[in-house]
Amino acid sequence: LRPGVLKPGMVVTFAPTGLTTEVKSVEMHHEALTEALPGDNVGFNVKNVAVKDLKRGYVASNSKDDPAKEAANFTAQVIIMNHPGQIGNGYAPVLDCHTSHIAVKFAELMTKIDRRSGKELEKEPKFLKNGDAGFVKMIPTKPMVVETFSEYPPLGRFAVRDMRQTVAVGVIKNVEKKDPTGAKVTKAAQKKK
Structure with a gap:
């Protein structure tokens, strides 16, 4: 995670495709987190997204706060x-x-x-x-x-x-x-x- 926070329930947009979805959960070392902060190395689950819709190099960002773009x-x-x-x-x-x-x-x-x-x-x-x-x-x-x-x-x-x-x-x-x-x-x- 770089700038900002990542929390369950947040809506994120993946660039460069613009795919937008909700964060289901955030985990660090298999433990659920209520939020992730800059510098944290985390995994997160998203709703209704197929594996083929995401590729290496995509960037997830808060859809309401100047999301990353292609x-x-x-x-x-x-x-x-x-x-x-x-x-x-x-x-x-x-x-x-x-x-x-x-x-x-x-x-x-x-x-x-x-x-x-x-x-x-x-x-x-x-x-x-x-x-x-x-x-x-x-x-x-x-x-x-x-x-x-x-x-x-x-x-x-x-x-x-x-x-x-x-x-x-x-x-x-x-x-x-x-x-x-x-x-x-x-x-x-x-x-x-």
Whole structure:
């Protein structure tokens, strides 16, 4: 659990799908809890949701308090650490962010910056190579949930994986979110509205 609390009876929304349901119970080490707090590692049961409706990397949040949503795209500050060549627009590695592993496209290299001072060195560089840092606009190839590092650090930092190794790391500075369309709302959640 990250920010906030999780309690039985609460209505949660799973991003990126927007599936909304009620929490039946919350447990830690097979003991029922009346509430879970930030830092707690808990399991929780939800009503009327099939196993196939949930996947690794989904994020549950309070449906009444700015719930997490799918990212349409995001801007990140990236440091290239271990890539044998050059990285340019269109590069599509796998991003490891919280529990998701999803391919993303480096849609636009926006700036190259000095990794110590953060000062801009070049606008729209053609490529980034080992030791370089820059701001990159990224587009996930599949539905993915991320947040800015400043708001939710665990959902805002990532490793870039390619060729079976970490080639870069980054932090998310800004996220453009999608609204879920036609998301399933269980009967239990409808009663709670």
